[in-house]
Structures are given as C-alpha cells and as structure tokens.
C-alpha cells in the first residue's frame with residue numbers, strides 16, 4: 480500500500496465505541512445554534528426573538544460566497560439571539576426553545592430523484608441545506624462542489640480514513656448507512672462528468688472495506704482504496720497523495736489538482752439534502768474515552784448542549800482528567816458543559832489521563848524525532864522556536880505555513896515541547912500579516 484512520509488502510529492482506542500450502533504437522541508428543551516459553524520463569513524439570522532420556527536426551516540442565511548446557512552432541527556420558538564460561550568471563546572448564537580411537536584416545513588423528508596436534477600439544482604439544494612465539511616474543517620460544501628472547471632475534476636474522494644483515535648462516527652455510517660454514503664458520492668459525481676468516485680478507507684476497518692467493495696462491485700465509476708493505517712492519513716493533502724497520487728501545498732486547492740475530497744458524514748448529508756429533502760439538522764457524534772461511562776455513537780440534533788447529551792447517555796467518571804471535543808490529536812479541550820454540538824463536532828472524549836499536564840516541558844535534546852514525524856516535511860523544532868520568539872518572517876521563509884497542525888511533532892517529542900501550539904501561533908501571525916498587507920494594496 481502506498482503511504483506518505485512521516486506520520487505516527489497511535490493507540491487507537493476505537494474498540495470502545497466501534498461496535499456500538501448509532502442511537503438516535505431526541506432534542507431537549509433548548510438548542511444553541513452558533514452563527515459560525517464553518518469556515519467563512521458567519522450566517523445572519525433571518526428570524527427574530529419570539530418567532531415560531533418549524534423543523535427544517537432556514538433560520539440564518541449565508542452572507543457571502545464562502546458561508547453557510549443554518550436550518551432549525553426542531554419546531555419551537557426563537558428564545559434569544561445573543562452571545563454565548565462556545566468551544567473556542569464566545570460567539571453569537573440563536574437559542575431555540577423546542578416545543579416537542581416536531582412540526583416540519585412543507586416537503587420535509589420527501590424523496591427526490593437526483594438523476595432528474597441539473598448540476599445547478601443540486602448545488603442549490605446543498606447550499607440551502609447548510610452543509611459544510613463535517614470532518615472538522617467546516618468548509619461550505621456547495622462552494623467545494625463549484626470549482627472553476629467542473630470538467631477538469633477527475634476524482635471525487637470520500638475520505639473515510641477517520642484516523643483520529645477513539646472517533647468512530649464515520650465508521651458506523653459506513654457500516655449502517657453505506658447506501659447513503661454511496662448515494663451522496665453518486666450525487667456529487669453528477670456534477671463532474673469526467674470524474675470517478677473513490678472511497679478511501681484505512682485498513683483498520685476491514686469489515687467496512689469488505690462491505691463497500693461488495694456494494695461497488697457492479698459500479699464501474701466507483702472503487703474502494705485501502706489505506707495504510709497511519710496518523711494523519713485522513714488529512715486532505717495526505718489522502719490526495721495516497722489515493723490520487725497528487726501533491727498540493729497551502730497555495731493550491733484539491734480542485735487545482737483535479738480532485739474533490741469529502742468526508743463520510745458530509746456525503747450522507749448531501750444524500751439527505753438532495754434525495755430526502757432533509758437539511759443538515761443532525762449529525763453522528765461519538766462519545767468515547769476511558770472515563771466515559773457509556774461510549775457509543777449517537778445521532779444528535781445540531782445545537783444540543785453537551786450536558787444534555789451526557790444526561791441522556793450516562794455521563795463520565797468523576798476522576799476524568801480531560802474533556803476534548805473532537806479527536807485527541809486535533810480536538811479542543813474544554814470545561815464548559817453547556818457548549819453545543821455543531822456541524823463539525825465528530826465526538827466528545829472523556830480521558831482518564833492527561834499526558835500534557837502530567838509531563839513538564841524540558842530543553843530540546845536535538846533528537847530529530849519531530850522532523851521524522853512531520854508529514855509536511857518541516858523542521859518543527861526550528862520553526863516552533865522562531866514562532867515562540869516572534870520571528871514570523873523567518874518562520875514564513877522556512878515554510879511554516881505548510882504545517883497541517885496534525886500534532887505529530889508534539890506527540891513524539893521526548894522533551895514535551897509545545898511544538899504544535901507554536902506552529903499554530905506562527906501560522907496565525909503569518910496569515911494575519913498577509914491579510915494586512917493585501918488590505919494595504
């Protein structure tokens with residue numbers, strides 16, 4: 480199997496939730512829907528406090544080309560439009576009070592034949608459904624599905640690597656709803672007449688690979704690509720390297736190399752929006768980690784507070800050392816249980832051991848492990864030091880912005896140096912400087 484340079488082999492922890500079938504969770508009394516759940520301009524509310532809303536109704540509109548709307552997951556009343564604590568700081572949200580009636584907008588859930596739709600109609604349904612990349616990046620899907628030259632796209636790749644430890648939400652979708660994953664892929668292929676569809680799955684999911692291979696056996700335009708299990712195989716650039724044999728850097732999009740990459744949950748959301756008239760109002764979330772009482776996979780309304788999900792699903796041990804939204808490598812630790820589930824929340828982890836706080840940082844011993852592990856071919860030790868010193872020009876000259884923030888360097892460093900944190904700091908400053916310079920021109 481083709482692989483990529485660098486990367487690491489991690490404890491997977493997937494056995495905790497991999498065999499737990501998806502359980503549907505009903506919304507509680509209140510839902511909190513952030514206006515910014517995606518890359519790009521935040522959505523703008525198109526409802527006012529006191530308005531009654533229906534399930535599936537658009538409650539916030541996209542405000543720019545790169546933006547995404549938000550639809551209501553329940554019927555009820557707009558209780559507030561205000562600033563609330565979110566995973567990363569605070570932000571504007573729409574607070575809905577659920578009336579428990581589940582009254583939907585007209586046509587909600589109606590089946591639709593995608594083969595009778597034009598490419599423009601499909602894009603417009605995906606845009607109206609508020610779909611964004613659900614693997615974590617949150618890039619609006621309708622924009623990704625509208626490259627400059629649709630005829631130049633040769634591959635639509637479903638990124639089913641799910642290389643982050645513990646997370647199993649995409650795996651469960653592959654096992655339980657493969658027809659929707661394939662359906663979403665076929666819908667996307669209608670937009671790209673010269674493309675073939677590839678399902679790229681890590682070889683630690685043999686059952687899913689077997690199932691998908693059976694399902695695509697009679698589909699000449701679809702294939703399954705088995706990937707070597709190595710973190711961060713699910714990174715967009717690394718999937719492209721392995722599954723399409725193309726390399727891009729931060730200056731190029733996958734479409735520039737003739738590819739479109741979509742996550743498994745996103746493919747299902749595309750299928751639901753186009754073929755089942757259902758906007759993106761729920762997602763699969765993995766609850767896992769050694770301190771989680773009942774690890775599993777849950778279909779949860781977008782906007783449900785983490786605390787409500789825990790109340791329904793059993794909570795975690797009091798000895799928990801760390802709570803993380805997302806995977807342990809790229810996720811974000813948090814302490815406020817009221818933060819809501821968003822379109823990009825793949826999981827919540829309750830870990831019983833916190834390596835970061837247990838191990839104090841010591842001096843670099845020049846071992847070079849961070850260099851060997853870096854999948855972007857960088858020298859994290861040097862770059863992180865430059866960023867920490869505020870030498871952002873040098874950081875840029877040494878290609879610091881090519882960092883994909885995977886965390887491999889921090890993971891392997893025997894001196895427990897905060898390499899990834901400093902890489903993020905350096906990238907942030909370089910990008911801000913570039914924006915400021917562009918604005919001056």
Ligand code: SF4
Pocket residue numbers: 852853854855856857859881882883884885886887888889898899902
């Ligand atoms: S976080 Fe950045 S510098 Fe560190 S290994 Fe990953 S890509 Fe390389």
Ligand code: SF4
Pocket residue numbers: 842843844845846847848849850859860891892893894895896898
């Ligand atoms: S892995 Fe840590 S100790 Fe080794 S060279 Fe990199 S920063 Fe230094």
